[in-house]
Amino acid sequence: MNGLPGEVLQNFRDFLARLGALMRFFGQVMLQVPSAVLRPRLVVEQVYNTGALSLVIIMTCGLFVGMVLGLQGHDLLERFGSEDALGVGAALSLLKELGPVVTALLFAGRAGTALASELGLMRATDQLSAMEIMAVDPMRRVVVPRFLGGAIAMPLLTAIFIVVALYGVQLVGVQFLGIDQGSFWSQMRGAVELADVNEGLIKGVTFGVACSLIAVFEGYNAEPTAEGVGRATTRTVVISAVVTLVLDYILTALML
Amino acid sequence: MNQTPAPAAGTVPTADPSHVAALHGVDFSIDGKAIFRGLDIAIRRGAVTAIMGPSGTGKTTLLRLITGQLRADAGRVEVEGRDMAGLSRRELYAARRRMGMLFQNGALLTDLDVFENVAFPLREHARLPERLVRNIVLAKLQAVGLRGAARLRPQQLSGGMARRVALARAIVMDPQLLLYDEPFAGLDPISMGVVLRLIKSLNDALGISSVVVTHDVREISQIADSSYILSGGQVVASGSPAELRDHPSPVVHQFMDGLADGPVTFHYPAPDYPAQLLDRAEGA
Numbered sequence: 135m136n137g138l139p140g141e142v143l144q145n146f147r148d149f150l151a152r153l154g155a156l157m158r159f160f161g162q163v164m165l166q167v168p169s170a171v172l173r174p175r176l177v178v179e180q181v182y183n184t185g186a187l188s189l190v191i192i193m194t195c196g197l198f199v200g201m202v203l204g205l206q207g208h209d210l211l212e213r214f215g216s217e218d219a220l221g222v223g224a225a226l227s228l229l230k231e232l233g234p235v236v237t238a239l240l241f242a243g244r245a246g247t248a249l250a251s252e253l254g255l256m257r258a259t260d261q262l263s264a265m266e267i268m269a270v271d272p273m274r275r276v277v278v279p280r281f282l283g284g285a286i287a288m289p290l291l292t293a294i295f296i297v298v299a300l301y302g303v304q305l306v307g308v309q310f311l312g313i314d315q316g317s318f319w320s321q322m323r324g325a326v327e328l329a330d331v332n333e334g335l336i337k338g339v340t341f342g343v344a345c346s347l348i349a350v351f352e353g354y355n356a357e358p359t360a361e362g363v364g365r366a367t368t369r370t371v372v373i374s375a376v377v378t379l380v381l382d383y384i385l386t387a388l389m390l
Numbered sequence: 391m392n393q394t395p396a397p398a399a400g401t402v403p404t405a406d407p408s409h410v411a412a413l414h415g416v417d418f419s420i421d422g423k424a425i426f427r428g429l430d431i432a433i434r435r436g437a438v439t440a441i442m443g444p445s446g447t448g449k450t451t452l453l454r455l456i457t458g459q460l461r462a463d464a465g466r467v468e469v470e471g472r473d474m475a476g477l478s479r480r481e482l483y484a485a486r487r488r489m490g491m492l493f494q495n496g497a498l499l500t501d502l503d504v505f506e507n508v509a510f511p512l513r514e515h516a517r518l519p520e521r522l523v524r525n526i527v528l529a530k531l532q533a534v535g536l537r538g539a540a541r542l543r544p545q546q547l548s549g550g551m552a553r554r555v556a557l558a559r560a561i562v563m564d565p566q567l568l569l570y571d572e573p574f575a576g577l578d579p580i581s582m583g584v585v586l587r588l589i590k591s592l593n594d595a596l597g598i599s600s601v602v603v604t605h606d607v608r609e610i611s612q613i614a615d616s617s618y619i620l621s622g623g624q625v626v627a628s629g630s631p632a633e634l635r636d637h638p639s640p641v642v643h644q645f646m647d648g649l650a651d652g653p654v655t656f657h658y659p660a661p662d663y664p665a666q667l668l669d670r671a672e673g674a
Contacts, residue, residue, distance in 0.1 A: 255500075256499075256500075259495060259497060259500070260493045260494075260495060260497035261497050261498075261499055261500070263459065263493070263497065264491070264493055264497035264498075264499075264556075265499075266457075266459060266486075267457055267459075267486055267489065267490075267491040268486070268487075268510065268511045268514070268559075268563075269483040269484070269486040269487045269511075269514075269515065270510075270511070270514045270515075271483075275514070
């Protein structure tokens with residue numbers, strides 16, 4: 135038992151050290167952002183890699199999340215005789231919560247792991263060292279474009295997820311379960327405000343920055359072994375998921 | 391072959407213009423384990439210098455000290471007469487532009503094809519017209535015999551080809567100093583012969599200085615102008631390949647003749663074998 139508090143304390147210290155290293159890394163990345171913006175081709179490539187290549191999974195999941203939301207929402211609202219409110223209920227929950235959070239979790243699983251493993255393998259195969267010897271800063275050439283690409287792609291993916299999910303809600307609610315099309319859309323237009331859209335946008339950007347930062351940090355600092363790259367990839371998913379949910383609570387509390 | 395003995399250990403003069411790089415009394419340790427203790431090495435300008443020694447003696451670490459990726463705990467590492475520890479990040483990168491390094495596995499960028507890998511330093515450092523970039527890259531690929539492989543991906547290359555592409559990339563900025571980390575490891579005899587000839591011919595044709603870290607004694611002896619053998623964190627012998635062959639040190643004798651046991655023991659330190667076998671209490 136005596137060892138347990140000591141172990142907890144040590145783990146807490148390790149956590150703080152890791153957090154400090156992450157913040158320092160974030161500072162280094164932000165310092166290099168202006169030079170990366172001057173080479174937009176590298177950033178656009180990464181928007182394609184992290185964004186366009188994640189589209190299929192984002193759209194597929196968005197459709198089914200929307201369809202489930204349609205079924206559950208209809209079942210719930212039917213008990214109160216207010217099925218017509220399905221559109222507005224689904225839109226608000228997708229814009230404010232489900233859209234950004236589920237997209238971030240999918241993004242971490244698809245694009246985050248790809249970023250972390252790519253950087254980890256570049257470390258393990260001396261590609262980053264080779265760049266340093268060629269007097270090319272890997273932070274500027276490799277890390278920052280990937281970070282920016284992810285941070286830009288994530289809000290776009292969130293928007294696409296929400297649109298596809300709303301289509302899924304409409305498909306189930308209107309097409310399958312017979313809710314009136316006019317009241318579905320008009321109630322949604324009447325109740326959803328710009329502030330709700332902004333909330334989703336702010337969350338999308340925040341989660342995009344957080345998930346991309348965690349992925350490039352873990353990959354860049356991966357131990358240069360197969361096991362180290364695997365560990366970095368796993369940590370990327372786990373930490374991204376936890377950080378997304380914690381940030382979601384904080385942002386929701388701030389914006390309510 | 392012009393073979394001039396390397397300066398004896400401990401006698402490397404500071405900022406000698408005949409040396410492109412030098413280490414003076416360098417101490418270096420990793421996680422408390424001493425890798426070098428008072429290491430003295432000089433790299434002669436225009437020569438091929440071999441750094442040899444048993445595995446784990448810090449040969450690759452030595453290259454990383456020269457390139458400024460690692461900093462010595464004590465002593466000086468000089469390249470072109472400048473102390474690498476005293477350089478700012480900008481100056482360090484400027485110094486590295488005059489160096490090239492061939493990594494053991496080539497370290498080609500896997501998201502670029504052969505042509506773009508060789509063009510990479512040019513595109514990063516020089517704003518040249520595309521036509522000029524193309525001509526320079528093709529000339530370097532021609533020099534290593536792989537002009538026809540310009541559009542292959544790194545994954546499509548054999549180990550020997552990858553190393554030749556990496557060599558073309560290392561010389562594309564016309565460096566003054568070329569560093570080779572185990573250039574012959576894992577190569578078939580034909581590829582080894584090709585790389586061996588390339589190291590010598592590029593060194594002579596381009597007028598550069600080369601440092602080759604290797605333990606392929608026979609191969610490197612054919613082209614090295616001078617050699618150092620490292621063991622126990624220090625230089626145990628230096629000179630021309632012929633001088634090393636006749637060296638009286640048992641470590642040098644063991645290394646040059648490839649003997650399994652000697653001062654560098656075959657067995658990792660362990661308790662007495664029969665006693666360990668009979669000790670039931672001890673686990674596997």
